[in-house]
Amino acid sequence: MPAKITxxxxxxxxxxxxxxxEMFEKSAKKRGEKISxxxxxxxxxxxxxxxxxxxxxxxxxxxIKRKASSAVQTRTDDEQKWLLDPWVLVITISIIVLGITxxxxxxxxxxxxxxxxxxxxxxxxxxxxxxxxxxxxxVLFTPLMFWQKTGPVFLLIGIILLIAVLLPGIGKExxxxxxxxxxGVFNLQVSELVKLAMIIYLAGxxxxxxxxxxxxxxxxxxxMFVLAGVAVLLLMEPDLGATVVISVTALGMLFLGGVRLWxxxxxxxxxxxxxxxxxxxxxxxxxxxxSFMDPWADPxxxxxxxxxxxxxxGRGEITGVGLGNSIQKLFYxxxxxxxxxxxxxxxxxxxxxxxxxxxxxxxxxxxxxxLARKADLAKQTFSAYMMYGLAIWIGLQAFINIAVNMGVLPxxxxxxxxxxxxGSSMMIMCVVIALILRAEHETRFKHPLxxxxxxxxxxxxxxxxxxxxx
Numbered sequence: 043m044p045a046k047i048t049x050x051x052x053x054x055x056x057x058x059x060x061x062x063x064e065m066f067e068k069s070a071k072k073r074g075e076k077i078s079x080x081x082x083x084x085x086x087x088x089x090x091x092x093x094x095x096x097x098x099x100x101x102x103x104x105x106i107k108r109k110a111s112s113a114v115q116t117r118t119d120d121e122q123k124w125l126l127d128p129w130v131l132v133i134t135i136s137i138i139v140l141g142i143t144x145x146x147x148x149x150x151x152x153x154x155x156x157x158x159x160x161x162x163x164x165x166x167x168x169x170x171x172x173x174x175x176x177x178x179x180x181v182l183f184t185p186l187m188f189w190q191k192t193g194p195v196f197l198l199i200g201i202i203l204l205i206a207v208l209l210p211g212i213g214k215e216x217x218x219x220x221x222x223x224x225x226g227v228f229n230l231q232v233s234e235l236v237k238l239a240m241i242i243y244l245a246g247x248x249x250x251x252x253x254x255x256x257x258x259x260x261x262x263x264x265x266m267f268v269l270a271g272v273a274v275l276l277l278m279e280p281d282l283g284a285t286v287v288i289s290v291t292a293l294g295m296l297f298l299g300g301v302r303l304w305x306x307x308x309x310x311x312x313x314x315x316x317x318x319x320x321x322x323x324x325x326x327x328x329x330x331x332x333s334f335m336d337p338w339a340d341p342x343x344x345x346x347x348x349x350x351x352x353x354x355x356g357r358g359e360i361t362g363v364g365l366g367n368s369i370q371k372l373f374y375x376x377x378x379x380x381x382x383x384x385x386x387x388x389x390x391x392x393x394x395x396x397x398x399x400x401x402x403x404x405x406x407x408x409x410x411x412x413l414a415r416k417a418d419l420a421k422q423t424f425s426a427y428m429m430y431g432l433a434i435w436i437g438l439q440a441f442i443n444i445a446v447n448m449g450v451l452p453x454x455x456x457x458x459x460x461x462x463x464x465g466s467s468m469m470i471m472c473v474v475i476a477l478i479l480r481a482e483h484e485t486r487f488k489h490p491l492x493x494x495x496x497x498x499x500x501x502x503x504x505x506x507x508x509x510x511x512x
Contacts, residue, residue, distance in 0.1 A: 125491070126182075127413060127482045133406045134460065134475045140399070141383070141461030142167055147365055148386040149379035149463065151372045163379055163463055170228060170465035174472030181476040183492035186484060189477070190424045193239070193246040197268070200239040203232045204275040219455070221279050228465030233276060233284035238470055240272060240288055241295070241431035248299040249424045256300040265296065266309070282320060282327065283454035287439055289313055294434040295427060334452040350375040351382050351447050354389040355396075362392030379463045381455060384447040399461075400444065407437040413482045425481035432474050 146164035153162040189196070206223065207213035213220040214229055222229035247255075247265055254261025269292050276285045293313070297306050321327045329344050337345030337352070354370040357363060368389045371378040378386045388396040414429035436459050443458040445451040457467045460475075484490045 125483065126479045127409070129409045130406065130413070130475065130478055130482070133402055133409070137399075137402050137406070137460045138171060141458070142171060143365070144383055144387050144390075144461065145379050145463045147390065148368070148371045148383055150366075152379065166228070166465065167463055167468065170468040171472070173465075174469035177469055178472040178476035181473050182480050183495070184480070185490070185493070185496050186425055186428070186477075186481055188496075189242050189428075190246045190249065193243040197236075197239040197243040200232065200236040201272065201275065203230075204236060204272070207232050208275070208278055219279050219281060221281055222466075231464065231466035233279070233281050234466045234470040236272060236276070237284065237288055237291070237435060238474060240269070241291060241428060241435060243268070244292055244295050245424050245427035245431060248295065248427045252299065252423070255296065256302070259305070262296065262301050262305050265292065277320070280324075281455070282317075283442070283456040286317065287435065287442070287456065290438055291431055291434045295431045298430050299427065330452045334449070337449065347376055347382065347453055348449055351385040352449055354385040355448065358389040358392040358396070360393050362388070362390050362395060365390050380457060381443070381453075381462065382447055383462045384444055384458055388447075403437065403440045403459075407433050407440075410436070410478055413478065413485070417481060417485045420485050422481070422485055425484060429478055429481050432478055436471075436474070
C-alpha cells in the first residue's frame with residue numbers, strides 16, 4: 043500500500059482550525075462583552091458613588107440640623123433656666139432682710155419709750171414687707187402692657203392724691219410736713235406712689251412719642267409741663283427731696299430717650315437755679331445748708347443730727363460695736379430707724395457692713411441697667427425705659443440717703459430704699475422690684491407668667507407685645 047505523503051512545507055496542518063473571519067468575529071464579540079461589562083461596572087460604580095454622596099450630604103445636613111436644633115434647644119434651656127432674674131431677686135432679698143434686722147435693732151429704745159413695745163416698729167415693718175411681697179406677686183403676674191396703657195390714669199390718681207394730702211382733715215402732718223394719708227394699718231406717703239407713677243407714665247410717653255421727643259421741642263416740653271405740675275404739688279407739702287428725685291429721674295429718662303443735648307442742658311440749668319432759690323427763700327432749708335457746711339458750729343441745735351451721725355460712724359470703725367450695741371440709737375441720734383438707719387448700721391456693723399450695703403445697691407442698680415439694655419436690644423422699648431427710670435430712682439435715692447448720713451449732702455427726708463422704716467416706701471419698692479423682674483421675664487419668655495389669664499381677660503398678650511414693639 044503506497045504511503046500517504048503530506049507536503050506542508052514544515053507547517054502545521056490548519057485545516058481544522060478556525061478561519062480568520064471566525065477568529066475576528068469571536069475576538070470582537072469577546073471585546074464587546076468585556077467592554078459592555080466594564081462599562082456596566084463603571085456605570086454601577088458611578089451610580090453607587092453618586093448615591094453615597096447624596097446619602098452623605100443628606101446625612102450631613104440632618105446631623106447639622108440636629109446639632110443646630112440641639113444647640114438652639116440648649117441655648118434656650120440655658121436662657122430660660124430661671125423664671126426670674128436670680129441677681130435681682132437674691133440682692134433684693136438680702137437688702138430687705140438686712141434692713142428689717144437693722145430696723146428692729148435701731149428702733150428698740152424709741153419703740154419702748156413711745157409705745158411701750160420694744161418691737162413695735164419691727165412688727166410694722168414686717169407687716170409692710172408682707173403686704174409689699176403680696177402686691178409684688180400680683181404685679182409679677184401682670185403684663186407690662188397693662189401698665190403701659192394705664193400709665194396716664196395711674197399718674198392722674200397720684201396727682202389727685204397729692205391734692206388730697208394738702209386738704210385739711212385728709213393729710214397727716216408730721217414734723218411740719220403734710221405728706222401722708224392715714225390708711226389704718228399704715229400711713230400712705232403719696233410721694234412714693236407718685237414717683238412710680240411718673241416713671242411709668244414717662245416710659246409710655248417715650249414709646250408713643252419717640253420721634254417727637256427726638257426731633258421737636260413740643261415733644262420735649264409736654265412731659266415737662268406734667269413734671270412741673272407734680273413738682274409744685276410736692277413743694278407745697280413741702281417735700282424738696284422727693285421733688286429732686288422725681289425731676290432728676292425724669293431728666294435721665296428723657297436723655298436716654300434721645301432728647302437733644304442743648305434742650306437737656308437748658309433744663310438742667312433751669313432746675314439748678316430753681317433749687318437754689320427754693321433753698322435760700324426758705325429759712326429752714328437755708329439753716330440746713332449752713333449746718334451742713336459746718337455742723338460743729340452748733341452741734342446741739344441745727345447740726346445735732348449730722349454730728350450724732352458722724353459720731354456713730356466714728357464709733358463703728360472697721361468691724362463695728364456689734365449688732366444691737368449701738369449707743370447713738372438710744373437717745374442721741376434722731377430718726378435712727380428711718381432717715382439715719384445707715385449711720386446706726388455703720389456703728390453696729392462697722393465699715394465692713396457699710397461698704398457691703400453700698401456694694402449691694404451698686405450691684406442691684408448695675409444689674410437693672412444691664413437688663414434694661416437687653417430689653418432695648420429685644421425691641422421692648424417700654425420695658426427698657428421703665429427699667430432705666432427705676433434704676434435711676436433706686437440708685438439716686440440710695441446715694442442721697444447714704445451721702446446725708448455721711449455728711450456729704452445736706453439733711454433731707456429720704457429713706458434708704460428697701461431698708462429704712464416706712465410702710466409706703468417698703469411696699470412701693472417691692473412693687474418696683476416686681477416690675478423689674480416682670481420686664482426681664484417678658485424679655486426672655488414668649489409666653490410669660492399669667493399670660494393665659496390675661497389672654498382670656500383682654501386679648502392676646504403676645505399680640506399686644508408685638509403692637510408695643512411696632
